[in-house]
Amino acid sequence: MNTFTNDWEFWLDENISPIIAKWLMDEINIKCISFHFLKLNKTADLEIYNLARSKEKVIIISKDLDFRELVSWKGTPPKLIFLEFGNCSNQLLYEKLKTKIYDAIQQLIYGDLDIFEIKKD
Structure with missing residues (x-):
């Protein structure tokens, strides 16, 4: 179990299915x-x-530009994982997150990055 587990939490924006929260919690x-x-x-x-x-x-996971602007203008906390791609299946979204989530954790929690971007490609 990682040392950040009890301290940090991810909040998933309303445009992301709640099932992603369960999958992520099981994964990380x-x-x-x-x-x-x-x-x-x-x-x-x-x-x-x-x-x-x-x-x-708190780290917000969102596709919403408003959160990107708020974190950029007002600073952290919260930190942000910004998804730079539109609608897709829950499975595809989870696969994209799964491949990048540990890098995001490293840079957002242990590094000094405020916004971690996940691009479509």
Whole structure:
């Protein structure tokens, strides 16, 4: 079990299926929660950003440019995994995340990166 497991959590934006949270949690052993389960799916992005900021050790996974802009302008926390590709199947999304998630963790949690981008290719 990794030392960051109990400290950090991933929040998945409302445009990402909650099943991805379960798959990720099983894969990386870090708490992953969908905005749906956090009851944030109808909440403004700035409010979500501020809530995540107050919790400090949150990484948001999103395709939403608003979160990218908020983290860029207002800083961290929270940190962000920004998905630079549109709609796709849950399986394809999970495969993309699975191949990059450990690099993202290394750079966001242990490094000084604020936004980790995952591109379509």
